[in-house]
Amino acid sequence: MPKDSGIGASSKRREDIRFLTGAGNYTDDINIHGQAYVHFLRADVAHATINSVDTSAASQMPGVLHIFTGSDFEPIGGLPCGWQVTDKHGEPMQEPKHPVLAHGKIRHVGEPIAAVVAETYAQARDAAEEIELSLTDLPAVMDMKKAVAEGATKVHDDLTSNLCYDWGFVEENKAATDAAFEKAAHVTTLELVNNRLVANPMEPRVAVGDYSAADDMHTLYTTSQNPHVIRLLMGAFVLGIPEHRLRVVAPDVGGGFGTKIFHYAEEAFCTFAAKQLRRPVKWTSSRSEAFLSDAHGRDHVTKIELALDAENNFTALRTETFANMGAYLSTFAPSVPTWLHGTLMAGNYKTPLIYVNVKAVFTNTIPVDAYRGAGRPEATFQLERVVDKAARELGVDPIALRRQNFVTEFPYATPVAVEYDTGDYEATMAKLEEIADIGGFAARRAESEKNGKMRGLGVNCYIEACGIAPSNLVGQLGARAGLYDAATVRVNATGSISVMVGAHSHGQGHETSFPQVISEMIGIPEDQIDIVHGDTSKIPFGMGTYGSRSLAVCGSAMVRAAEKVINKAKKIAAHLLEASDADIELKDGQFTVAGTDKSVAWGDVTLAAYVPHNYPLEDIEPGLEETAFYDPANFTYPAGAYACEVEVDPDTGKVTIERFSAADDFGNVINPMIVSGQVHGGIAQGIGQALLENCAYDENGQLISASYMDYAMPRADDLPFYEVDHSCQTPCTHNPLGVKGCGEAGAIGSPPSVVNAVIDALQSAGKDVTHIDMPLTPARVWDAMQG
Amino acid sequence: MYAFEIERPGTLADAVNALKGEDAQALGGGQTLIPTLKARLAMPATLVSLSGIGEMKGVCIGDDGAVCIGGATTHAAVVREAAAHYPALADLASHIGDPAVRNRGTIGGSLANNDPSACYPSAVLGSGATIITNARDIVADEFFDGMFATALDEGEVITEVRFPVPEKANYQKFVQPASRFALVGVFVAKYSDGVRVAVTGASEDGVFRWSEAEEALSRDFSADAIGGLEVSADGMIADLHGSSAYRAHLVKVMTGRAVVAAA
């Protein structure tokens, strides 16, 4: 019997009532009396020297309050980078200055050059057209390999080159890895591109800065996944505002996918300008502006080699990746191709020797940072593609080859510095074979062939490191912040509960799933429990939502705080029941004395805490409110196996997805419906990357796919109905809920199976095609078929 | 968007008058023009909305049997009202954009705009239709004048489009993955006196007739009839979504499919 509440129940998402009836409160819904509007004049060339920015005519335009340029920000810090990577020689990465408004030079199309603040948005935009720029164009640095060649034009004149870092991992394994390749019975090599993407959350970014001179209080309303991170970065590093004078509010946020983790120039600008002008200042990104100013994702160029022995055991893996940083280092950009990527290269396999080399490169493009999966999709894609290619070269079944090399004993320490606590890759593969009806594929292929279509089956495994992250570990790896989280459980007098959490919900359903946990622990209805999030003045200092960490890290903090509450409540109950607190049990909202019929209800205990007439005041404080901070001991390691079946039209190259199946192991599951929804969304984005999405530049640094006319988002009819299963559950061993995180799995696990399926379709039809770079558009597939 | 005035005439005569004003421009469904204005790529002083002009809307049958569609008729209305008379045309309209686009966008706006990837131009050219304006009648072969260019004069309004109804017809649209306009669209229509084949999406010169295919299909209306023909990649559009060779290839594939579907 499925449960109807608590852990394991598919409770309906309570926040959807608000979202689906238009009652959400998004940042753009916030309008403050007296607010002015900012329009950013953005660069329309990729690389140029700024000779002058003449605002004299523009300043005279109607409604203009002030026009800011780069020089206004000279005395102020630039945008900080939150992660410092150390290169293979032990040297810190090259870290360029990242100005709020361009100063001296323009380094990418879309970079803000000037900010016009006016009474209305239209006036600001009108005035921006009157700003006179004198620029000297410079050659655009676009191709990563050329960018690091001798004599290349530099994106940053004060750096020694366009190389941010050259990272080797694990450097000590390099010689042994190379030696294993010498001895290999077979080596499979693959060169591939992990295509650049634009995250495209439904809600574009918005920022509203407000300043109260009377109490020197700054408030920033912003579309963020992590208001405390923004407060920390902007307050401490950019504007020098102490925490108690800076409040950051991220109200309802319409999707983030990573792109709303980072601290952006527009946030700092609105906060700064509000104080300068003594007026609230609002910026609302248009969709066109989002393409040019949101951090992009992926953009790796990789060569991967897999060595196998005569029995087809993986003996070594070697990769060389060029990772595009764009023109500046976005908040977490350096960590994505390194610690979120290199550490995952073992995948689900017991390959004993692995060496990963990553060269991070500056180019005249929009900064690149984490996008759903961040580094882990790039790792999974190359690994699962090369394994598939090896199977085809060796003429063995791709599933059998994977099985043969699975990690089977846990905990398992990989050669790339992480330790998987639990997993059962055989179980998810077996489950996949069942739900994907792999046995029935041959018949389905025959049917497709009858209709003149080529049919292919692609399979892949994935592993990810989630629940980000143990602070002491990431500190050693270069993180400039801790990655714990925090929760305060505030019990009200009548027994209802507000939980203030550091995690931020922008689609994940925390408002539903977090109360399910508390409901289970205490035994009161879910609707007695509410979540408060997204406002630094209300919540404890938590690090927000990304890296599939909310439940694993913040949820664990919540459990710890709830345990403290329950322990205290038991003491109060013991007093009321005149028993020893060791004998008190809490079940279904009733405290009982073990072995007796004496009991007192949750609500009576909470009331006693706040109306302490009959209360052990000499032993315990009144009230019932506890905070806990939780710092995980390890990452969590969700894993699974995915299968995709495609049809390819031989005349046009068009790929259609006929079936898609996902067998995931997320450990314990709090709300199966929400988990399915998360997987569905992730798969949609993964299929989008595999078949449709392509953020493309021309050689001059112009973004060609700068609107939905050219950037193809997945739509409902591009996608099949999915088979998703998360019944294989090996609970995480080191967090109290035994959960692993499910937010990114779909996006990490799906692209390789799509590409593997297309290659299978083509090869099975006799075409000599071993790889096609994503997205597999009809034109690219057709081109590949022409040979 | 820059500020502009809006006029909402109730008759064609008033609209034509209003369009004589300085920098006045017709507004059909706004599905192309409004995004253009939002991007500040145009700066009309006055927009003259055609959507309140009853005489420019709807589908009727002319004395010669032609299907006559008012210039301000929405794609959705064509889907509904032309289905019984010219199913291939209604089917084409049903695949333009999404429901919101079809409920606003008009045939007159689409033809006046003459986007090289738009669908209607292929039906108009493929049917040998006549474009009726407030000033004159223009045959399809003389209307389209390359990408985004037509024979229309300043202030000239498309009031109606007259389609002779073929014996058989079909439109095959291969969508550009992002915009879902036609990467290549082919309209094939078989009349008693011959077959017309019009191609959209493919050429740098906009919609065109593929005359070799017309000749071959006029002799033998079957996909095999064009089997030996080759489409040259010269002058075909090459962009992010496909090379000129790919487009040339698709012209032939889509033509064959249209013939099969029409037959």
Ligand SMILES: Cc1cc2nc3c(=O)[nH]c(=O)nc-3n(C[C@H](O)[C@H](O)[C@H](O)COP(=O)(O)OP(=O)(O)OC[C@H]3O[C@@H](n4cnc5c(N)ncnc54)[C@H](O)[C@@H]3O)c2cc1C
């Ligand atoms: C999301 C989206 C998807 C689309 N997909 C497709 C598609 O798949 N296939 C396709 O063919 N089209 C597509 N379109 C375009 C759509 O069909 C528009 O309807 C069409 O391009 C313009 O028609 P409109 O009535 O909206 O004209 P408007 O945008 O109002 O006007 C366009 C131009 O025509 C002029 N004009 C308008 N009416 C007249 C008239 N009666 N006489 C003279 N000049 C006139 C205007 O002055 C303007 O210059 C799409 C549009 C959108 C927004």
